[in-house]
Amino acid sequence: xxxxxxxxxxxxxxxxxxxxxxxxxxxxxxxxxxxxxxxxxxxxxxxxxxxxxxxxxxxxxxxxxxxxxxxxxxxxxxxxxxxxxxxxxxxxxxxxxxxxxxxxxxxxxxxxxxxxxxxxxxxxxxxxxxxxxxxxxxxxxxxxxxxxxxxxxxxxxxxxxxxxxxxxxxxxxxxxxxxxxxxxxxxxxxxxxxxxxxxxxxxxxxxxxxxxxxxxxxxxxxxxxxxxxxxxxxxxxxxxxxxxxxxxxxxxxxxxxxxxxxxxxxxxxxxxxxxxxxxxxxxxxxxxxxxxxxxxxxxxxxxxxxxxxxxxxxxxxxxxxxxxxxxxxxxxxxxxxxxxxxxxxxxxxxxxxxxxxxxxxxxxxxxxxxxxxxxxxxxxxxxxxxxxxxxxxxxxxxxxxxxxxxxxxxxxxxxxxxxxxxxxxxxxxxxxxxxxxxxxxxxxxxxxxxxxxxxxxxxxxxxxxxxxxxxxxxxxxxxxxxxxxxxxxxxxxxxxxxxxxxxxxxxxxxxxxxxxxxxxxxxxxxxxxxxxxxxxxxxxxxxxxxxxxxxxxxxxxxxxxxxxxxxxxxxxxxxxxxxxxxxxxxxxxxxxxxxxxxxxxxxxxxxxxxxxxxxxxxxxxxxxxxxxxxxxxxxxxxxxxxxxxxxxxxxxxxxxxxxxxxxxxxxxxxxxxxxxxxxxxxxxxxxxxxxxxxxxxxxxxxxxxxxxxxxxxxxxxxx
Numbered sequence: 001x002x003x004x005x006x007x008x009x010x011x012x013x014x015x016x017x018x019x020x021x022x023x024x025x026x027x028x029x030x031x032x033x034x035x036x037x038x039x040x041x042x043x044x045x046x047x048x049x050x051x052x053x054x055x056x057x058x059x060x061x062x063x064x065x066x067x068x069x070x071x072x073x074x075x076x077x078x079x080x081x082x083x084x085x086x087x088x089x090x091x092x093x094x095x096x097x098x099x100x101x102x103x104x105x106x107x108x109x110x111x112x113x114x115x116x117x118x119x120x121x122x123x124x125x126x127x128x129x130x131x132x133x134x135x136x137x138x139x140x141x142x143x144x145x146x147x148x149x150x151x152x153x154x155x156x157x158x159x160x161x162x163x164x165x166x167x168x169x170x171x172x173x174x175x176x177x178x179x180x181x182x183x184x185x186x187x188x189x190x191x192x193x194x195x196x197x198x199x200x201x202x203x204x205x206x207x208x209x210x211x212x213x214x215x216x217x218x219x220x221x222x223x224x225x226x227x228x229x230x231x232x233x234x235x236x237x238x239x240x241x242x243x244x245x246x247x248x249x250x251x252x253x254x255x256x257x258x259x260x261x262x263x264x265x266x267x268x269x270x271x272x273x274x275x276x277x278x279x280x281x282x283x284x285x286x287x288x289x290x291x292x293x294x295x296x297x298x299x300x301x302x303x304x305x306x307x308x309x310x311x312x313x314x315x316x317x318x319x320x321x322x323x324x325x326x327x328x329x330x331x332x333x334x335x336x337x338x339x340x341x342x343x344x345x346x347x348x349x350x351x352x353x354x355x356x357x358x359x360x361x362x363x364x365x366x367x368x369x370x371x372x373x374x375x376x377x378x379x380x381x382x383x384x385x386x387x388x389x390x391x392x393x394x395x396x397x398x399x400x401x402x403x404x405x406x407x408x409x410x411x412x413x414x415x416x417x418x419x420x421x422x423x424x425x426x427x428x429x430x431x432x433x434x435x436x437x438x439x440x441x442x443x444x445x446x447x448x449x450x451x452x453x454x455x456x457x458x459x460x461x462x463x464x465x466x467x468x469x470x471x472x473x474x475x476x477x478x479x480x481x482x483x484x485x486x487x488x489x490x491x492x493x494x495x496x497x498x499x500x501x502x503x504x505x506x507x508x509x510x511x512x513x514x515x516x517x518x519x520x521x522x523x524x525x526x527x528x529x530x531x532x533x534x535x536x537x538x539x540x541x542x543x544x545x546x547x548x549x550x551x552x553x554x555x556x557x558x559x560x561x562x563x564x565x566x567x568x569x570x571x572x573x574x575x576x577x578x579x580x581x582x583x584x585x586x587x588x589x590x591x592x593x594x595x596x597x598x599x600x601x602x603x604x605x606x607x608x609x610x611x612x613x614x615x616x617x618x619x620x621x622x623x624x625x626x627x628x629x630x631x632x633x634x635x636x637x638x639x640x641x642x643x644x645x646x647x648x649x650x651x652x653x654x655x656x657x658x659x660x661x662x663x664x665x666x667x668x669x670x671x672x673x674x675x676x677x678x679x680x681x682x683x684x685x686x687x688x689x690x691x692x693x694x695x696x697x698x699x700x701x702x703x704x705x706x707x708x709x710x711x712x713x714x715x716x717x718x719x
Contacts, residue, residue: 007140033075045070053308069487233287287311394410444469446468446501539582581679589688656672
């Protein structure tokens with residue numbers, strides 16, 4: 001690989017007075033050498049990165065950088081300004097300016113080399129030598145790592161920065177850890193693998209985990225530090241600040257006699273900290289400007305959460321703050337089940353195909369539900385205000401009167417209809433997102449939109465999302481020439497995957513899916529009598545089986561798919577009514593049971609019962625989860641029995657519902673509202689009666705006031 005920097009890319013007398021001028025001056029050198037193909041396009045990318053966060057660092061350093069499709073290979077230009085240039089650092093202008101240019105598709109080895117430079121900038125001996133250099137070739141050699149200044153102890157003026165053998169030996173032996181790692185890393189032909197391990201896992205190459213060696217004054221030789229910290233660093237581009245913060249924290253840890261192990265979540269990916277290391281840590285430092293991936297690993301530990309520049313500029317303060325929090329016993333909350341992004345929850349290596357498929361589908365559903373709730377409630381309100389004929393009103397763009405009720409009804413209906421129009425594309429897009437991350441969004445949305453166009457509806461969205469995610473994953477496995485990597489994310493993958501998904505949906509499988517969708521709709525419209533009641537029983541059982549889990553979501557999504565049109569059928573609205581009524585029953589049943597026979601429940605459950613009245617009335621089935629977690633064998637069967645009865649009764653009564661959410665607050669929008677409430681009350685009574693009977697039959701004595709605290713502890717553990 002060509003060297004990233006040469007004498008032609010060094011300007012020791014940079015005349016620019018602004019950061020924009022400095023970037024242009026250094027970028028012009030890159031253009032001259034053919035490293036940048038479009039000067040203005042590249043500078044626009046540099047400016048966009050600068051707008052995210054200033055790139056000036058304390059100590060007189062400016063490090064503008066970006067990834068750009070206009071860069072042909074990783075390149076570094078260096079400029080030295082006598083007057084100083086303002087890059088936004090707190091301590092004033094920068095005299096050392098490093099312009100880092102990485103291709104959009106830069107491979108891991110290149111990015112690790114850039115990270116090696118970022119770490120070296122934390123070494124004051126390195127920056128001092130650059131300030132003293134009088135020859136561009138000498139400066140380039142220093143940056144490239146061909147000459148290394150010792151940093152472990154003060155050097156004599158004549159020996160410092162000359163690449164003397166003594167300094168080189170110290171670096172090789174690991175005595176000079178600050179200089180050794182970058183020196184290896186900057187020579188890609190000799191030591192790229194070692195640098196990769198050091199930069200990402202912080203646990204392999206010499207110098208990568210310097211805190212493993214006891215710092216001076218920490219105790220007997222070989223003794224482990226008394227305090228352990230794990231840290232995560234990340235920045236928007238993941239090229240420079242990520243690794244500089246890691247180096248700064250590690251160095252501050254050595255100075256303080258604290259063991260600091262850092263996970264760098266950079267552009268080259270990240271290697272997760274060993275779970276055993278995380279478990280043994282006394283505190284956590286998160287220095288980041290983008291979301292920390294898999295953050296729940298650190299729940300329950302004292303944590304300091306700051307921006308990435310704080311990790312560079314004041315690492316000692318962060319370590320002291322972490323120790324103080326640990327001493328005070330301050331910890332973060334416990335990890336919530338299912339937290340994190342859909343991508344983080346989908347497709348873990350240990351999961352089977354069925355588990356991964358469920359997670360992918362739930363990714364789509366989780367993003368679709370807010371559109372369902374907002375759009376459905378607005379449509380329902382539009383009907384309530386303007387009547388059911390409001391769906392035929394002309395566009396409010398052509399006619400809207402501030403004083404006419406019908407105009408407001410039409411407005412709400414048309415906004416809701418617009419939100420509903422996104423349901424299938426959002427479902428498909430985020431199923432693909434769950435499978436393939438952001439590259440899956442474009443083909444997923446395209447496939448979902450085609451599904452709406454050809455009448456394939458909800459089923460078509462499911463298939464389109466899976467096709468889009470699978471297509472992107474297949475493309476990503478192809479060995480792409482280096483010259484094309486920069487345009488893969490923005491051109492090649494969206495183009496090919498959208499074309500493939502579009503072809504399959506329009507020409508191959510779209511028509512059969514549309515026929516299946518029509519057949520299902522016709523079947524639903526034809527449901528009457530016993531068949532409708534049996535469907536209500538089934539939906540009621542599903543809604544109460546896992547209280548907001550995957551089975552519950554399948555039933556809910558099935559119902560909302562039926563009303564996700566401007567003019568839903570009567571059968572579809574009956575199904576929606578049955579689903580919402582059954583979903584209200586478990587929390588309402590638990591609330592009633594704790595009110596009637598409070599002695600059968602712990603104090604904590606009695607308090608949860610009060611909240612369950614509101615949650616159940618609002619159609620939030622999860623209000624029953626604390627009860628189910630503490631006593632699933634009694635609570636879940638009782639809830640399913642009540643939900644099945646409620647689902648059957650609502651279908652038998654012919655209750656209808658146009659809104660996909662809202663509980664009792666949308667009763668005015670329900671067809672046959674009084675009978676609907678009777679069905680909910682009947683299911684609630686059955687659930688409460690069964691759970692009281694089942695709890696009363698158990699052999700253990702009823703909890704008393706003295707026993708309640710112990711029972712509460714059991715509930716807490718179960719939850």
